[in-house]
Amino acid sequence: MKNLRMKAARAAKDMSQGDLAAVVGATRQTVGMIEAGDYNPTLKLCIRICKALDKTLDELFWEEEDGWTREL
Amino acid sequence: MKNLRMKAARAAKDMSQGDLAAVVGATRQTVGMIEAGDYNPTLKLCIRICKALDKTLDELFWEEEDGWTREL
DNA sequence: TCATAAAGTCAACTATATTTTACATTTTGC
DNA sequence: GCAAAATGTAAAATATAGTTGACTTTATGA
Helix, strand or coil: CCCHHHHHHHHHCCCCHHHHHHHHCCCHHHHHHHHHCCCCCEHHHHHHHHHHCCCCHHHHHCCCCCCHHHHC | CCCHHHHHHHHHCCCCHHHHHHHHCCCHHHHHHHHHCCCCCEHHHHHHHHHHCCCCHHHHHCCCCCCHHHHC
């Protein structure tokens, strides 16, 4: 399942996947895979992404029930 | 930095590290290292821990500033 | 249309999360 | 005190997150 909230938050900052990757110290491909979903990033990277996009973990990576976190 | 919120949430459920590990499909050692801090678990494991302890990601793993997430 | 930035994808490699086994130490209840 | 459960710790092995380089495909704007 795609992480559309992350994609939207990045768009709101007018950043490309490469821009965000550079800020959080990751690669363009890794950021792409996280947005594409079906991927299991580390907490460290999630937190860096949240701070770069001015969001919290819950806002970008939490789903109460039957969401994309279901299939992790 | 220790994750005392997780330790407290686990205590509130009267679960040992081994109990929680069994529920989330991890080992006792991994749970112990996460509580001990200076460790970088995957998002999947964090989410499973949150659900097992009836907490959200923000409640257990988010720190606004100068918290334990600082050193990840 | 055309040029270019952005995004999708793939294989091979490196870094590290997680497991397994084993033993030491600390807590807890009797 | 004592026995058992819970926790701390550590080395070696495995699974997988994340990188690197290269190429393709899809936007986007001039």
